Amino acid sequence: MVDTTPATAVQHADPAATPRLHDVELTINGQTHHLSIEPNVVLLDALRERLGLTGAKKGCDHGQCGACTVLVDGRSMNSCLMLASMADGCDITTVEGLAKPDGTLHPVQQAFLEHDAYQCGYCTAGQMMSATAILNDPSIERTDASIKDAMSGNICRCGAYKNIHDAIKTADARLNGGE
């Protein structure tokens, strides 16, 4: 899919103030997108405003809440802290790409569903993306303490951590035969 609309709707009065547009190629949830964007556009805004992928949320806008977490080449990243142009050529997975194309939920999604691992839902995508990265990372021990440490960048104001933790343990058991 090729998207060639301008990076923002702003028509700057002063042409000198308009930064040069960068062409970037992002593979998102298996689909390749070519975007022409300002160099200071963060990945989160590119996903939400350019591509209509609104599952990743803007919670704090500076990398402290984790609601914007996506996978970049398999690693969890705060997409609000990463420039879209830094992800040029990268393989990105958002919450919209977690399920199979036929709609079958990813084991992490299924476990979150079974354990009611959300209340308001606003942090849920970020929680699931971090959990997915952790469960794919053999260097992270599958103990309660390590999972808690690894998940500590994702805050949930509703305090649903107990159910989130139970969901991650269930997903781990299904994905990795964990305890």
Add this chain to the structure above:
Amino acid sequence: MRKLIPAPAPLPSDAATRHSAPHDSAVAHVTGRAIYVDDLPAHARMGYLAVGLSPHAHARLDGLTLDAVRQSPGVIDVITAADIPGRNEVGAVYPGDPLLAERELRYAGQPVFAVVATDLVSARRAVDKAVIHATPLPASLDAVEAIAQGLTVLPVHHHERATPLDRGSAMKNNTQTREAPGEAPAASHCVSGTLSIGGQEHFYLEGQIAQAEALDDDGIRILTSSQHPSEVQKLVAEVLDRPLHSIVAEVRRMGGGFGGKESQAAALGAMAALAAARNHCTVRFRLPRRDDMLMTGKRHPFETHYEVTTDDRGILRDTTISLIGNCGHSPDLSEGVVDRAMFHADNAYYLGNARVTGHRAMTHTASNTAFRGFGGPQGMMPIEAAMDDIARRLGLDPLDVRKRNLYTDQKDETHYGQRLDQHLIGPLIDQLEKQSDYRHRRQAITAFNQENPIIKRGLALTPVKFGISFTAQHLNQAGALLAIYTDGSVLINHGGTEMGQGLHTKVCQIVARVFDIPLGRVRISATRTDKVPNTSPTAASSGADLNGMAARDAALTLRARLLDLAAEQYRQPRDSLTFSDGQLIADGWSMPWEALIQAAYLKRVPLSATGFYSTPTIHYDKTTGKGHPFFYYAYGAAVSEVEIDTLTGEHRLRRVDILHDVGDSLNPAIDRGQIEGGFIQGAGWLTTEELKWDDKGTLLTTGPATYKIPAYSDTPPVFNVALLEGHPCSQATIYRSKAVGEPPFMLALSVWSALRDALSSLTNYTTSPALDVPATPERILLAVEAIKSASTPAACPEGADHG
């Protein structure tokens, strides 16, 4: 319609699982499809709004220079107070909250002007180009000083009770005594203290946001993240000077509310609506986190003082509690917040002679507002502090002092005159004491503390008794609108809003239960003021109590119509007809739900109905401070075990056991989630969440980097949560359930009390160290240092136990 849709096959029965149904948006949440306001697709001509905020806590506003703002790229419109066609006022109850400041700046962070631009970045860049001309004035920044100077937003209020044990009155009025007759007044012990309680930022993960659309008929439609869409509608109408019926406010869901979107969301709705009306377009207004934290109110900080006398057993004789709520610059909801603090000054204890005073201090800060518990948590803290102090003074376990002071059927009247009708708290505590193995752990912890010089552990069990109802009587009403379509599918709409608490799920369950049909047949739609009008906020834990009853009322109306039809049409005795598992059945006769609905349509039975509910029996007389303000009470108790490091002040929550009363639960899974989440949020307020202002009154903690809400790793490793079984609500609530939104928040007081217990171990439990809230590592370390410098090898000096 001329031709009916083919009646679908009945759905499989879900009778076994419906009770713990998952959240109505469960699949949408895990797939990322759940839409919040900021996720809506942009309109072709959409304006984005940003506001310029006051840099001064208190100043005379001399003027604005906005030329550079107007000329900034992308700017469509610049709006000041002079541009408001109607009232420049968005106060929830009393005036004092202008939409945009005029003449006076009353807090740092107050909105002064607004910019509409073609995109958000341009709007925010333009805001920075404004010059605000202001002359700083002396600012009130200290609540205690404010009261000394008579600076209040509303008058003082008292609750007062002199029991027969009161000095001088015991002789003449002996019949009222509920003490054992003939009990001689024993020696008296007096403890007193002051306790400073911090505020709390809501930090809803979805910040404040509203989107307003100018319609073709001079109407305005507002999509808002608000707990109170009817108030958004009303305030928009007043700001625009238009009738209410031209304004529609709609809420599908919020990414968290916690009280912070009860009154505070209205300003955003009104600002977006004003911009949309002026520019005949759609305007989105999302506050960046920093502006959100600067501009909107928080939980009220409180300054409290308590003085109690007890007998030798630690039983309260006289209780005097003074509560100063720091209301910020305007009344907002502070009347109710401070009232509720006063109503909960007893927590679960009979206070004896009681005098409770509530002050509402005015400071030049953001106007503090509703936050889960609504003053209740702050109100309960002084008496819980006193319980610990009494125990130390008398050498008792704090749990025994608490148990001796609980309400009983002999001592069942609160200091404001309401009688308790369900004595659950004593048995509940006994059960939790056993389940949590309190006594053995108490011994083990005492032994641990004797052996470990650096790490100290603490244990505490604290109760909660929380009154359910809005303290403003007229708000205790709700409406619902129910439609059944010709395929048997049901659509329910009600006045409550969904912020993650599972209200919509519970309401769908209630409707499914009336007809005994699978939950899959019932769907809920967004809360809209043009579907159910004149609604109350989703607040005071009342969402399911009120709206569930209204939905049930609508369903019962339709149920009666369907029974009438079946009795007449199929000649079945009406009394023999029941709805059962997707069918209407009678002796030897049955009819699937879907076929029944089609028959009803063809027989021209109306298949939609409204429902209504108003809470009975509640009243309160503000002039006497007496009444029956609550329909019932919800109870609970928690045991927390903590560990402190006396060299750093760091602390950890090791184990939590909770037993909580929700009556007959509407949905145990949702209720457990509310209890766990409420506890965690309460623990955050009491330990890590610290709001800091500079000496000029500007908030310094404006994001998660400096304001610490509980993280994943703050969850206790052992976290046992149980619902109290077998005690349906004594009042006729919806299926005898009880409200669950706020009460569990106060279970976290056990964490703070356990921290005090750990500190007390440093003097072998002979003193009761003061510990202001939040009990951050810094405060704990200071408390440790104070104990170390005060204590001599011998016993602690008399009086040190008040801290």
